[in-house]
Amino acid sequence: MAIEEELEGLSFPEAPKIVVKPPGPKSLELLNAQRELETKSLIYPKAFRFAIDAAKGATIRDVDGNYYIDWVAGIAVLNVGHNNPYVKQAVMEQLDRYWHWMSEIPSEARIRFLRNLHSILPGDLKGKAKVMTTVTGADACEAAVALARWVTKKPIIMAFEGAYHGVHQGIVMATAKTELQQYAGVPLVNVVRVPYPYPYRCPLPAKDAEDCGNAVLNYIDHLLSDPYTGIGEVGAIIVEPIQGEGGYIVPPRNFLRGLREIADKHGILLIVDEVQTGVGRTGKWWAVEHFGVTPDIMCISKAIGGGIPTSVVAYRAEYDEKLPDEAFHFGTYRANPLALAAGAAVIEYIQSRNLLDRTLQLGDYARRAFEDVAERYSIIGDVRGLGFMIGIELVRSKDTKEPGANLASEVRRRMFERGVLMHTCGHFGNVMRFMAPLVLTRRHLDEGIRIFEEVVRELSREVR
Ligand SMILES: Cc1ncc(COP(=O)(O)O)c(C=O)c1O
Known part of the structure; x- marks a missing residue:
């Protein structure tokens, strides 16, 4: 057909x-x-x-x-649509076997999901990354930040104006909406806030979009280079490749690549939050592919479970060596088998069609x-x-x-x-x-x- x-x-x-x-x-x-x-x-x-x-x-x-x-697609979740027959069949088959178990024990469904996911990761993460399962978008972002802190041993993260990474007590500090931080009742600690290049309303003086990207990049580079800026030891930058809740803001073409260069220059990890932009939403598996950039750590959620809550952090495999031997981020419900079955099917459906x-x-x-x-x-x-x-x-x-x-x-x-x-x-x-x-x-x-x-x-x- x-x-x-x-x-x-x-x-x-x-x-x-x-x-x-x-x-x-x-x-x-x-x-x-x-x-x-x-x-x-x-x-x-x-x-x-x-x-x-x-x-x-x-x-x-x-x-x-x-x-x-x-x-609305359930807030950018149902990329393959409601009640997708291919996804539904995969979920029903899994439902017939079991739908919850000790969440980390392997199964065919889990490995199928992981293989499918690995095969679509961007750049040199493809087939080489390590993956950690989590439950929600905020959970994935929190795990990503915790992971970066383990790897770099530096406490501060840099986050953007207009950012949205969730409202859990930890990650809400990276989210930029002041009232959400107040609702959660947590003080803004360990986060340096920097402008996002919003071409229509550039927060810094600029004559066009590219200039806006450069102005922001120069400012960030300055913050990280000058020892007298008082921002502390930055271990990671967390960024949405296209801002979602902040206003569907596409940054200038030069921005993400420039950010990658700054991160490398200063030995900082680049965490890209693809929770809203990922799994085909922008016409590529990941929005970073439009900009030719590979993150060090990537947060994935929403569409990856086809509507059944799940999320994932993908990261460079070598970071495993820096992690404690005990698990450092976990939870009863991560990697729900129905979500894994749905997620594997979502990827196959997007590919086959x-x-x-x-x-x-x-x-x-x-x-x-x-x-x-x-x-x-x-x-x-x-x-x-x-x-x-x-x-x-x-x-x-x-x-x-x-x-x-x-x-x-x-x-x-x-x-x-x-x-x-x-x-x-x-x-x-x-x-x-x-x-x-x-x-x-x-x-x-x-x-x-x-x-x-x-x-x-x-x-x-x-x-x-
Ligand atoms: C870019 C981004 N990161 C994180 C989150 C938080 O995800 P969740 O609502 O599943 O906690 C969202 C939610 O909209 C998001 O758009």
């Missing part, structure tokens, strides 16, 4: 179809029950007011019978379509992205670049009411992010962009 035909069959053909304005009565009942029973410390039920009934491919049905095109090339091409097409929309309306300041990771930054005016946070939440709400799920991100909450499953059909892409433009047109008139 031709791939496009297969992908058509993965999603609900009805989407988008709104039969009752969300939240419909059944959704409302469940939302109200949730409010009574659960903590208010939730994000998504406030942004998308519905209750889910079923999901297929790049589409979702709510309990009131509305069908949505899904451009040539989804990376498709994502590059269709992602390019989507970015250009969003750029076209941006030219027509004053409330879109910037469009950027690679593959199926595209950010559209909303502003009150193109001239002032004043962030339009309420515009973004309004675009999200109005798209939702028309049957397209699209989430926000960004320093000011003003960036719409396209992070659809890679199995999204061209038809659902075009229809979603049409609805996006309709909403942007309406809002542009209201802002005037």
Whole structure:
């Protein structure tokens, strides 16, 4: 069967179809029950007011019978789509055998997962790295930082403005959002914060994107070279190759390679957080491949479990010699067998359907379509992205670049009411992010962009 035909069959053909304005009565009942029973410390039920009934491919049905095109993918997790039949079969087969055991004992499923993962690692990590399994993205980032400290014996890590690496008490220090650090109740220790080259809003004086990359690189090099900067002994730099929660910010082309050179020059490890960017999201297995850079340590999560929680740290094999003989980072639930089966199948599915090339091409097409929309309306300041990771930054005016946070939440709400799920991100909450499953059909892409433009047109008139 031709791939496009297969992908058509993965999603609900009805989407988008709104039969009752969300939240419909059944959704409302469940939302109200949730409010009574659960903590208010939730994000998504406030942004998308519905209750889910079923999901297929790049589409979702709510309990009131509305069908949505899904451009959220469970927050960049379901790269091969909801309910992917190939992944489902692998999980069912594993389910028939066992679904939890002492988590480190080997099995065929575990080795299949590890072999598949090793075969797609970037650069000279491929086939040569060591891999440590963890459970969540934050867990992987924490393990990565702990590993770097073991290897370098240096306590300080360098992290970026706009970074998001999770909210666990350790790693939240590397996450840049001040309020998240305050919520976790931990002081900012052992972290040096540096600017990220955000071409649309470069934090340092610069005439263009490349200049912005160079300005940041020069500053970082200065911090590490001058003994009188007071930053302490830096062992590692942790970086997202494209910032996710920070606003889908693609750094200038020179940046990651420059960072690699600085890390090597100063004997510092480069930790790349591919939690959101990895497993094909940008049209390559890893975003670092767009920039020709190989990390020393890489954090992987989200899509690697196909929707079943798991994460991994991949690192240069020689670091094993520096680790204590006892395990230093572990947990009851790491490497869940269902997640390993799903993860192995995700990799095979992407390979067998040539989804990376498709994502590059269709992602390019989507970015250009969003750029076209941006030219027509004053409330879109910037469009950027690679593959199926595209950010559209909303502003009150193109001239002032004043962030339009309420515009973004309004675009999200109005798209939702028309049957397209699209989430926000960004320093000011003003960036719409396209992070659809890679199995999204061209038809659902075009229809979603049409609805996006309709909403942007309406809002542009209201802002005037
Ligand atoms: C780049 C990045 N790192 C780490 C995390 C944290 O992952 P988790 O939510 O699984 O802890 C996220 C989550 O969005 C992320 O985008």
